[in-house]
Amino acid sequence: MIVGVPKEIKNHEYRVGLAPAAVQEFVNCGHEVLVQTSAGASIGFTDELYVNAGAKIIQTPEEIFAKADMIVKVKEPQPNECKMLRKGQTLYTYLHLAPDPTQTKLLVESGATCIAYETVTDSRGTLPLLAPMSEVAGRMSIQAGAHYLEKAHGGSGTLLGGVPGVAPGKVLIIGGGVVGLNAAKMAMGLGADVTILDRSLNRLRELDDIFEGRLATVFSTADAIDYYSSRADLVIGAVLVPGAAAPKLLNGEHIKNMKPGSVLVDVAIDQGGCFETSRATTHQDPVYIIDDVVHYCVANMPGGVARTSTMALNNATLPFGLALANKGPKQAMLDDPHLLNGLNVHNGIVTYKAVVDALGEKLDLTYMPAAAALNC
Numbered sequence: 035m036i037v038g039v040p041k042e043i044k045n046h047e048y049r050v051g052l053a054p055a056a057v058q059e060f061v062n063c064g065h066e067v068l069v070q071t072s073a074g075a076s077i078g079f080t081d082e083l084y085v086n087a088g089a090k091i092i093q094t095p096e097e098i099f100a101k102a103d104m105i106v107k108v109k110e111p112q113p114n115e116c117k118m119l120r121k122g123q124t125l126y127t128y129l130h131l132a133p134d135p136t137q138t139k140l141l142v143e144s145g146a147t148c149i150a151y152e153t154v155t156d157s158r159g160t161l162p163l164l165a166p167m168s169e170v171a172g173r174m175s176i177q178a179g180a181h182y183l184e185k186a187h188g189g190s191g192t193l194l195g196g197v198p199g200v201a202p203g204k205v206l207i208i209g210g211g212v213v214g215l216n217a218a219k220m221a222m223g224l225g226a227d228v229t230i231l232d233r234s235l236n237r238l239r240e241l242d243d244i245f246e247g248r249l250a251t252v253f254s255t256a257d258a259i260d261y262y263s264s265r266a267d268l269v270i271g272a273v274l275v276p277g278a279a280a281p282k283l284l285n286g287e288h289i290k291n292m293k294p295g296s297v298l299v300d301v302a303i304d305q306g307g308c309f310e311t312s313r314a315t316t317h318q319d320p321v322y323i324i325d326d327v328v329h330y331c332v333a334n335m336p337g338g339v340a341r342t343s344t345m346a347l348n349n350a351t352l353p354f355g356l357a358l359a360n361k362g363p364k365q366a367m368l369d370d371p372h373l374l375n376g377l378n379v380h381n382g383i384v385t386y387k388a389v390v391d392a393l394g395e396k397l398d399l400t401y402m403p404a405a406a407a408l409n410c
């Protein structure tokens with residue numbers, strides 16, 4: 035199979051779909067890998083390293099999209115990339131379709147087979163291709179929050195760890211999954227006063243065990259959200275309903291009731307965001323202020339630490355990517371129900387129910403379960 039790796043084009047996105055070490059694994063299995071020139075150069079993955087790994091360097095994305103059987107990316111394809119996809123071609127990347135009607139329409143029109151990293155599952159019921167980036171974004175969320183709590187950056191001038199004689203800042207984490215756990219580790223490490231909300235009692239039990247009772251775990255009700263958001267210095271939005279648009283857990287009234295200079299980091303923004311006032315921002319222009327509350331809503335946070343993130347992402351995507359290339363996409367998905375769960379669009383058909391639930395009224399979408407759609 036010919037595998038194509040275009041350079042990412044989203045704002046300040048320096049990650050790359052395959053690092054040289056991953057390219058070598060595909061080449062060792064007999065595949066041809068085309069990498070766009072300078073795709074990884076800014077994070078130290080030079081064209082020379084790719085050539086040494088067995089890749090062929092290609093000058094333009096057009097040539098890569100025209101020649102490759104499978105495109106391996108990081109971020110969702112931008113409109114001009116969607117238009118280069120075709121029927122019979124596989125796209126393997128993050129998609130986040132539920133909050134994105136434009137991309138969904140373009141992928142349906144392309145006829146391509148589109149596999150979303152974020153909906154591939156594993157036998158433990160978790161999301162193995164989302165997890166590494168959630169680890170990164172969860173850790174970064176506290177760094178970002180601490181930065182914007184500084185006066186010069188719009189915040190209240192609160193040091194999360196406090197100092198002897200002054201109480202630490204209060205961090206509220208809504209959603210105790212991978213992002214939430216990693217945010218909690220960083221916030222606890224800084225000495226902040228941390229509360230974590232989740233709808234899963236089992237998850238709250240696990241978090242209580244992990245942190246040996248040193249943080250507060252609270253069942254996520256409307257009442258708990260009212261109370262804890264009004265006293266927080268930093269709120270991290272970390273909820274997920276897989277594949278679906280994020281539930282809006284803080285509304286405009288909650289934001290008005292927050293302390294002036296407090297900070298929201300909406301990590302769930304890639305699924306549309308879990309605060310009513312959230313809108314996606316970029317690394318170039320990451321924050322805006324509403325009712326004296328700083329909003330940080332960068333949809334590709336791990337792109338900020340692209341070298342670490344590329345390697346972490348490749349560790350998780352490589353085995354599934356090799357299966358797709360070695361067996362062919364259809365057989366690979368039929369052999370592995372967890373990979374099949376990644377299929378979101380195939381041959382003009384939407385195969386992920388939560389996407390149709392979110393967008394079915396806006397777009398004229400045809401839904402079919404993934405296994406059946408693969409026979410179309």
Ligand SMILES: NC(=O)C1=CN([C@@H]2O[C@H](COP(=O)(O)OP(=O)(O)OC[C@H]3O[C@@H](n4cnc5c(N)ncnc54)[C@H](O)[C@@H]3O)[C@@H](O)[C@H]2O)C=CC1
Binds near residue numbers: 237301303
């Ligand atoms: N902005 C960015 O750059 C990045 C964003 N993300 C996003 O972060 C979000 C969280 O991802 P993960 O932690 O991996 O998901 P996860 O599935 O590990 O955890 C989500 C948690 O939210 C909880 N939850 C669901 N509804 C809830 C509610 N109403 N109240 C409280 N908790 C609720 C679930 O029980 C679960 O424990 C996702 O939208 C993911 O796509 C992940 C990486 C990077």
Ligand SMILES: CC(=O)C(=O)O
Binds near residue numbers: 164333334337
């Ligand atoms: C998960 C995601 O949206 C990212 O890593 O950019």
Ligand SMILES: [Mg+2]
Binds near residue numbers: 290291292293325326
């Ligand atoms: Mg206020």
